[in-house]
Amino acid sequence: xxxxxTTTMAILLGGLAAGGWLQAQxxxxxxxxxxxxxxxxxxxxxxxxxxxxxDVELYLSAYAADGVFHGLARHAxxxxxxxxxxxxxASDARSNRTHNSTSILLAATPGGAKGRGYFSVIDxxxxxxxxxxxxYFDDTFVRTPDxxxxxxxxxxxxxxxxxxxxxxxxxxxxxxxxx
Numbered sequence: 001x002x003x004x005x006t007t008t009m010a011i012l013l014g015g016l017a018a019g020g021w022l023q024a025q026x027x028x029x030x031x032x033x034x035x036x037x038x039x040x041x042x043x044x045x046x047x048x049x050x051x052x053x054x055d056v057e058l059y060l061s062a063y064a065a066d067g068v069f070h071g072l073a074r075h076a077x078x079x080x081x082x083x084x085x086x087x088x089x090a091s092d093a094r095s096n097r098t099h100n101s102t103s104i105l106l107a108a109t110p111g112g113a114k115g116r117g118y119f120s121v122i123d124x125x126x127x128x129x130x131x132x133x134x135x136y137f138d139d140t141f142v143r144t145p146d147x148x149x150x151x152x153x154x155x156x157x158x159x160x161x162x163x164x165x166x167x168x169x170x171x172x173x174x175x176x177x178x179x
Contacts, residue, residue, distance in 0.1 A: 028110040028111060029108050029109065029110050029178030029179065030108060030178075031108055031178065031179070032106060032107070032108045032113055036113070036148065037106055039147055039148045040106055040113060040115060040141055040148050041104060041106075043062045043141070043148065043149065043150055044062075044101040044104060044117060045101075046058055046059065046061055046062040047059060047062040047099070047101075047150070047153075048098075048099035048100065048101060048119075050062065051085075051088070051099050052097070052098050052099055054085075054089055054095075056082060056085055059081070059085060060078055060081060060082065062149065062150050063078070063081060063149055063150045063153075064142050064144055064149040064150065064151050065077070065078060065144075066151075067081065067149065067150050067151060067152070067153075068151070068152045068153070069081060069084065069152075069153045069155075070152065070153065070154040070155060071084075071155045072155075096123065096124050096125040097121050097122060097123055097124065097132055098121070098122045098124055099119060099120075099121055100119065100120050100121075100122065101117045101118065101119050101137075102117060102118050102119075102120070103117055103118050104116070104117035105117065105173065107173075107174060107177035107178070108177060108178040108179075109140070109176055109177055109178060110176075110178070111142070112140060112141050112142045112143060112151065113140070113141040113148070114138070114139060114140050114141065114176070114177065115137075115138075115139040115140075115141065116136060116137065116138050116139065116173060117136060117137055117139075118134065118135070118136050119133075119134065119135060119136065119137060120133070120134045121133035121134065135155060135156050136156040137153050137154065137155060137156065138153075138154045138156060139151075139152065139153050139154070140152045
C-alpha cells in the first residue's frame, strides 16, 4: 500500500534521477548568441585589416595572448606573431594586397567556438586587380576577459585541382560542435 512516505520517496528519487540525467546531457557547451557571432566575425576583420594597414596592434588584438597561427610555419604567442608580421611586411611583393574573408561558418564547441571561412588575397597593384592567393582558415576561438579571441588559426591549402594536394578538413565539420 502506497503511503505518503512512499509517494514522497518516489518523487524525490525521480527528481534526482531526472537531475542526474540532465547533468549528464550538459556537454559544457553554450550556444553562440548573435552578439557572440558578431564579435567573432569582427576578429576576421581585425586580422585582415591589421595585415593590410600594417597595424600590429590591430592584428594582435584578434588573437588570445597565447594564440597560434599555423601558416607555412607555426607562430605561437604575441612575440612570435609580431615577428611573423615583420617578415610579411618586409616583402615589397606583399605590401599592396588586401585580404578578404567570406562564407564564414561558426559553431559553439566545448570551451569556446570554431570557425571556417574562405580567404582571398588581392594584388591591388595589378590592373585589373588580380587574385594573389586564396584558401581557407580553420579557427578555434576562446572567450577571454577582453572578449572573443582567436586561439588557433590554421591555413588550409587550396583545392585539389591546384598544384598542392588538398589537406582540407573533409568529413563532418560539425562533428565536435555543440548540439
